Amino acid sequence: xxxxxxxxxxxxxxxxxxxxxxxxxxxxxxxxxxxxxxxxxxxxxxxxxxxxxxxxxxxxxxxxxxxxxxxxxxxxxxxxxxxxxxxxxxxxxxxxxxxxxxxxxxxxxxxxxxxxxxxxxxxxxxxxxxxxxxxxxxxxxxxxxxxxxxxxxxxxxxxxxxxxxxxxxxxxxxxxxxxxxxxxxxxxxxxxxxxxxxxxxxxxxxxxxxxxxxxxxxxxxxxxxxxxxxxxxxxxxxxxxxxxxxxxxxxxxxxxxxxxxxxxxxxxxxxxxxxxxxxxxxxxxxxxxxxxxxx
Amino acid sequence: xxxxxxxxxxxxxxxxxxxxxxxxxxxxxxxxxxxxxxxxxxxxxxxxxxxxxxxxxxxxxxxxxxxxxxxxxxxxxxxxxxxxxxxxxxxxxxxxxxxxxxxxxxxxxxxxxxxxxxxxxxxxxxxxxxxxxxxxxxxxxxxxxxxxxxxxxxxxxxxxxxxxxxxxxxxxxxxxxxxxxxxxxxxxxxxxxxxxxxxxxxxxxxxxxxxxxxxxxxxxxxxxxxxxxxxxxxxxxxxxxxxxxxxxxxxxxxxxxxxxxxxxxxxxxxxxxxxxxxxxxxxxxxxxxxxxxxxxxxxxxxxxxxxxxxxxxxxxxxxxxxxxxxxxxxxxxxxxxxxxxxxxxxxxxxxxxxxxxxxxxxxxxxxxxxxxxxxxxxxxxxxxxxxxxxxxxxxxxxxxxxxxxxxxxxxxxxxxxxxxxxxxxxxxxxxxxx
Ligand SMILES: Nc1ncnc2c1ncn2[C@@H]1O[C@H](COP(=O)(O)OP(=O)(O)OP(=O)(O)O)[C@@H](O)[C@H]1O
Ligand SMILES: [Mg+2]
Numbered sequence: 034x035x036x037x038x039x040x041x042x043x044x045x046x047x048x049x050x051x052x053x054x055x056x057x058x059x060x061x062x063x064x065x066x067x068x069x070x071x072x073x074x075x076x077x078x079x080x081x082x083x084x085x086x087x088x089x090x091x092x093x094x095x096x097x098x099x100x101x102x103x104x105x106x107x108x109x110x111x112x113x114x115x116x117x118x119x120x121x122x123x124x125x126x127x128x129x130x131x132x133x134x135x136x137x138x139x140x141x142x143x144x145x146x147x148x149x150x151x152x153x154x155x156x157x158x159x160x161x162x163x164x165x166x167x168x169x170x171x172x173x174x175x176x177x178x179x180x181x182x183x184x185x186x187x188x189x190x191x192x193x194x195x196x197x198x199x200x201x202x203x204x205x206x207x208x209x210x211x212x213x214x215x216x217x218x219x220x221x222x223x224x225x226x227x228x229x230x231x232x233x234x235x236x237x238x239x240x241x242x243x244x245x246x247x248x249x250x251x252x253x254x255x256x257x258x259x260x261x262x263x264x265x266x267x268x269x270x271x272x273x274x275x276x277x278x279x280x281x282x283x284x285x286x287x288x289x290x291x292x293x294x295x296x297x298x299x300x301x302x303x304x305x306x307x308x309x310x311x312x313x314x315x316x317x318x319x320x321x322x323x324x325x326x327x328x
Numbered sequence: 329x330x331x332x333x334x335x336x337x338x339x340x341x342x343x344x345x346x347x348x349x350x351x352x353x354x355x356x357x358x359x360x361x362x363x364x365x366x367x368x369x370x371x372x373x374x375x376x377x378x379x380x381x382x383x384x385x386x387x388x389x390x391x392x393x394x395x396x397x398x399x400x401x402x403x404x405x406x407x408x409x410x411x412x413x414x415x416x417x418x419x420x421x422x423x424x425x426x427x428x429x430x431x432x433x434x435x436x437x438x439x440x441x442x443x444x445x446x447x448x449x450x451x452x453x454x455x456x457x458x459x460x461x462x463x464x465x466x467x468x469x470x471x472x473x474x475x476x477x478x479x480x481x482x483x484x485x486x487x488x489x490x491x492x493x494x495x496x497x498x499x500x501x502x503x504x505x506x507x508x509x510x511x512x513x514x515x516x517x518x519x520x521x522x523x524x525x526x527x528x529x530x531x532x533x534x535x536x537x538x539x540x541x542x543x544x545x546x547x548x549x550x551x552x553x554x555x556x557x558x559x560x561x562x563x564x565x566x567x568x569x570x571x572x573x574x575x576x577x578x579x580x581x582x583x584x585x586x587x588x589x590x591x592x593x594x595x596x597x598x599x600x601x602x603x604x605x606x607x608x609x610x611x612x613x614x615x616x617x618x619x620x621x622x623x624x625x626x627x628x629x630x631x632x633x634x635x636x637x638x639x640x641x642x643x644x645x646x647x648x649x650x651x652x653x654x655x656x657x658x659x660x661x662x663x664x665x666x667x668x669x670x671x672x673x674x675x676x677x678x679x680x681x682x683x684x685x686x687x688x689x690x691x692x693x694x695x696x697x698x699x700x701x702x703x704x705x706x707x708x709x710x711x712x713x714x715x716x717x718x719x720x721x722x723x724x725x726x727x728x729x730x731x732x733x734x735x736x737x738x739x740x741x742x743x744x745x746x747x748x749x750x751x752x753x754x755x756x757x758x759x760x761x762x
Contacts, residue, residue: 046593085444085591105331105447113445119438121346132342136335136446172442185445 034061035097036183036214037082042091044077044238051077053238054091059183059214059231064205066229067218068318074238075218076116079187082216083113095183109137112176116188116218118168122161126154126171133175145178151200165192177204184208184215190224202228222315234318249317254286256310257295262303270295282306332587334449339456343430351464354422358496359468362415363475369407370481382406390671393536393638396555404483404560408492412559416499416551417532419468423461423503424524430457431508432517435592444591454508454586458579461504469497488560491568495554498571502550503528505579512585515594522626529630550574613719616690624727627686631731634682635738638675675739683731690724733757 039057043050052074059065067075080086081093084104093100095107120129130149134140149156152170160168169192176184184205190198198221205215205228219225225232226246233243242249254274259265260282267273267283272291277284287295292309299307344351373379383401385391386409392398396413399405431454434440440453473493477486503524510523531549538546539555546552553567617624694717736757 080441080591083445084450085441086593087588087590103331104444105334105449108445108447111445113442115438115441115445117438118442120442121439124346133442133446136338136443136448138447 035059036061036063036095037065037216038092038094039078039082040092040094042078042081042088042093044074044081044086045089051238052081052088055235055238055240057233057240057243059216061182061214062209062212063231064209064215064217064229066225066232067216067235068220068222068225068232069235073235075235076187077238078235079113079185079216079218082185083108109139110182111185112137112179112181112183113185114169114172114176114187114189116191117165118172120160120163120168120171123159125157125159126163126167127156129160129171130156130175130178133172134178137179139179139181141178141180145174148174148177148204151203152197166194166197169193170197173201173204177208181208182213184213184217186215187218188220189217190219190221198224222318250289250311254288254312254316255292256284256286256312256316257292258282258284258306258308259299259304260306261299262305265299265302267295267299270298332449332451333455334447334452336449336452336455336459339443339448339452340459343456343460347430351426351460354426355464355467355471358415358418358422359471359475362411362472362496363479365411366407366476366479366481366484370403373403379403379406386410389540390638390675392539396535396552397539399558399561402483402560403481404485404488407484408488408559408561412492412495413551413555416496416554417528419465419496419500420503420528420551423465423500424507424521424528426461426464427457427504427507428511428517428520428524430460431511432514432520436517441591450587451583454511454583458504458508462501465497465500465504468500469493472496484560487563491557491563491565492559494565494568495557495559498568498575499551499554502571502575502578505575505582508582509578509585512582512589513594515592519594526626526630529633533633611719612716613722616694616719616723624686624690624723624730627683627727627731628734631679631683631735632738635679635735635740636742638679639739639742639744672739676736679735679739680732683728683735686731687724687728690720690727694720 035058037057037059039055041054041056042052043054044052055074055078057065057067057078067078069075077086081088082095082100084100084102084107087101095111098107100107120126124132127149130145134145152174154167154170154174158167160171163171169189173189176186190201193201202224205217208215209228215228217225217229229246231243231245232249234241234249265283267276267285272288273295274286274288296307373382380401383398383406386395386406387398395409398409434453443453444450470493473486473489476484476489476492506527507520507524510527511520514520514523531551534545535549535552535555538544538549538552547556550571554571556567557564
């Protein structure tokens with residue numbers, strides 16, 4: 034079942050094209066990663082989904098309802114955490130959490146206090162005195178204290194320390210286990226890799242890659258380290274890149290579709306040790322940037 | 329439509345909760361202040377003659393331009409003439425500041441984004457802002473009318489006092505609506521404040537021009553129109569109704585624009601900025617000037633217009649002084665100074681006070697920058713605290729001189745056009761800077 038669908042959405046600010054016909058689809062129970070460099074258009078996409086920006090063209094739907102026209106109905110069942118949480122300086126964290134919770138309803142009993150505990154927040158302090166991370170905790174607690182079918186999170190951990198990041202990851206796993214969906218925009222690739230089933234990569238307002246992390250890996254290169262008995266030269270082999278030799282160990286990257294061929298070729302030189310690693314999301318990311326960065 | 333208004337009630341309570349002290353200070357300050365003034369007013373005039381003299385004093389073009397027309401010479405009429413317009417101005421300023429605070433400023437700070445991500449209608453925040461201000465203004469009106477009636481001053485009866493309060497309420501409501509409208513057009517809170525104050529100034533000046541001649545101008549200006557209630561004299565209610573209708577229309581347009589626009593966007597888009605900082609901007613002095621540029625230019629234009637509008641009435645004032653025996657007796661000529669020059673001295677004092685506002689704003693800006701933790705960036709970069717403060721103070725100082733000179737230039741150029749024997753510009757400037 035589709036929870037969220039973005040179809041050919043374009044957003045222009047004056048002459049500037051912030052989003053260029055992008056498509057996204059999040060299904061029930063999925064944790065969907067949304068990654069891209071600064072200024073790629075992640076926040077813009079999310080704001081269109083929240084119905085606070087109007088798409089210039091295209092359709093954005095949540096729960097089958099139009100994101101702009103039926104925002105109020107949609108928002109009853111979604112929770113949102115922005116990357117930069119701004120609160121009223123003269124209210125305490127606890128007051129703000131209660132405000133958000135009461136405006137939405139759907140509270141899970143005792144959940145609020147449990148979360149305040151887990152995120153280690155002092156709710157009696159005024160928001161004006163909170164650090165960035167603490168303001169983010171306020172929004173996270175308000176988001177997870179309620180039942181929602183879809184969680185939209187825009188770089189929610191950008192101010193959290195590693196310990197709190199872990200609490201956040203636990204929360205995501207819990208809602209995922211309950212069959213809820215999550216759209217998570219992030220710069221932290223290890224986080225996306227750990228949490229997400231599917232990923233879309235956006236760059237300069239265009240989605241340049243979408244799919245499961247496994248599928249995306251296939252699009253790139255594998256890291257290989259090899260030690261052979263006979264001296265080996267790979268410089269003329271197709272699909273091999275970035276060759277480095279340290280003493281007798283050679284490391285290189287190889288296009289996935291050529292992996293078999295290359296291994297076969299190497300085996301003729303009597304392999305003593307072989308290590309191959311799938312690309313990390315980071316490799317994938319860099320791969321896309323460098324490739325597209327040239328044009 | 330109903331969808332757009334969801335949770336308006338909850339947000340109204342929320343505004344009250346987070347800002348009740350500020351709201352109460354405005355409401356009680358304005359209404360109790362008026363009542364206290366009403367209580368001391370009868371004591372100002374020990375004889376009927378003094379009262380009549382005051383009424384005649386107010387009835388000259390300069391005073392009319394400042395305070396509005398005089399409709400009678402009893403105590404109630406004088407009270408309304410001297411206080412109503414200025415109290416209405418304060419109420420209008422309250423509306424401009426508070427509406428901007430609850431709308432654009434919250435939006436700019438990214439707080440509305442959180443609210444809008446909840447099941448809250450698109451218009452709920454703007455609506456709750458208008459509701460809170462309407463309630464506040466009605467309270468101001470009610471407390472004022474009840475208080476003034478309770479003073480039991482013969483010429484200040486219940487109907488008149490109710491009307492007095494109603495004028496204050498409706499002025500506040502009208503400027504709340506107009507500020508709500510400008511908050512949709514402009515993209516920032518400073519822009520909203522700029523447009524709204526410019527509008528308020530325009531409304532005031534158009535009335536000043538209208539009150540001294542072209543009646544129709546006064547009817548166009550809401551402030552002028554509301555003075556046509558002739559409080560405590562004729563007690564007309566129709567200007568209240570007309571302004572109320574006008575407010576509803578303006579508020580409707582504000583809501584309509586709000587419902588179709590993007591969050592954090594306006595209909596007058598901000599121009600794209602520069603890619604690199606000019607050499608000038610790369611010093612703290614340059615930065616201070618750059619940040620204050622719009623404010624300074626805006627005020628400079630305002631000062632010139634203000635000066636010019638005072639200057640333009642000099643022709644009338646001159647004639648008036650010649651014909652009014654009473655005036656000549658009242659202001660016994662200080663040897664060596666003509667009446668006109670004494671009047672000019674008074675005006676220069678007023679422009680000096682007004683010119684001090686932008687200076688104050690510039691200094692306050694340094695405080696705001698510090699609160700927003702932006703001075704940290706400078707102080708962390710080998711800019712000493714003294715140098716930073718000195719830059720802001722010098723901007724403030726230079727702008728204060730500039731404002732004065734512009735005010736005087738406006739005054740002189742307009743008065744030169746209407747007077748037979750114009751002032752010497754040099755003398756005016758020296759007087760202004762003293
Ligand atoms: N209101 C606006 N007017 C003009 N341009 C805008 C506006 N909002 C965003 N942009 C531009 O649209 C582009 C996309 O911005 P967006 O905030 O969506 O990026 P992002 O992917 O969230 O980046 P980050 O990772 O830094 O948060 C940027 O180039 C930004 O400058
Ligand atoms: Mg962003």
